[in-house]
Amino acid sequence: MRKTAAMAALAAAAVSFTAPAHAADSEGRLQIKVLGTYVMPDGDLSKVKVDEIGLPADLKTEANDNFVPTVAIEYFLADSISLETxxxxxxxxxxxSSGSLEGAELVSDAKIIPATLTVKYHFAPDGAIRPYVGAGPSYFIFIDEKPGKAAVGLGADKFRMNDKFGVALQAGVDIPVGDNGMALTLDAKRYFLKSSAHWFANGEEVISTRHDIDPWLLSAGVAFRF
Structure with a gap:
């Protein structure tokens, strides 16, 4: 239910961006960005809350990086102020990542939807180079997560991560190309949030841990303003 509500809220926000503006902007109010994004999560273990199997005391974890396509939708409320999802x-x-179990896979192919809405300030909205900063809330939705091979070997048959709210900070630059609304764009986001991970065996929780997710998202691509 929480996942459905979060996705509905995100869709509503995206639709609201396309509402007519009171004053016409010569470059348009709506901007679409098509990006390649390098995602670098932390995944560091911050606390073990339940341990029924005897994990090593010095256990440390890390999440692997990934490269994914990304679409950003941005609506300009004013020349210098915009909203982006x-x-x-x-x-x-x-x-x-260390100790006697180094290299052991605890979580396999956890998919994350980083639902994000930032308020951005553009320092030079009419310049040849247009830097910006932004900040706003995020809601990380975890789907189709599975126990890793090592966890399965220890008896786990089910795995779940809790969806969580967090905060995103953002900085980047748009560089117009010609006068047709196209631009090159570079963007960096840093998220701050924690999530709990839960492993189960025969319906009983055997491990529960808390992790710092805190990913960087580094993006580059093209923007089209209408």
Whole structure:
């Protein structure tokens, strides 16, 4: 139910961006960005809450990086102020990064939808180079997550990560190409959020941990303003 509500809210926000503006902007109010995004999550283990199998005391974890296509939808409320949301799905494993279990896969192919809405300030909206900063809430939705091979070997048959709210900080630059509304764009986002991971065996929770997700999203691509 939470996932459905979050996706409905995101869709409503995206639709609202296309509402008519009170004053026409010569470059248009709506901007669409098509990007390639390198996702670098942390995945560091911050706390073990339940341990029924005897995990090593020095256990550390990390999540792998991924490269994904991304679409950003941006609506300009004014020349220097805009709202932006992004659409992408990224997939990650979580492995043990040190100790006797180093390299062991604990989480397999967890897919994440980083629902995000940022308010952006553009420093030079009419310039040849247009830098911006932004910030706003995020809601990470985890789907189709599975226990990794090592966790299955320890008896786990089900895995779940909790969806979580977080905060995103953003900075980037748009560089117009010609006068047709096209631009090159570079963007960096840093998210701050924690999530809990839960492994189950025969319906009983055997491991519960807390992780710092805190990913960087580094993007490059093209923008089209209408």
């Amino acid at each position: 992004i659409c992408c799905v990224t997939q990650h494993d979580v492995d043990v």
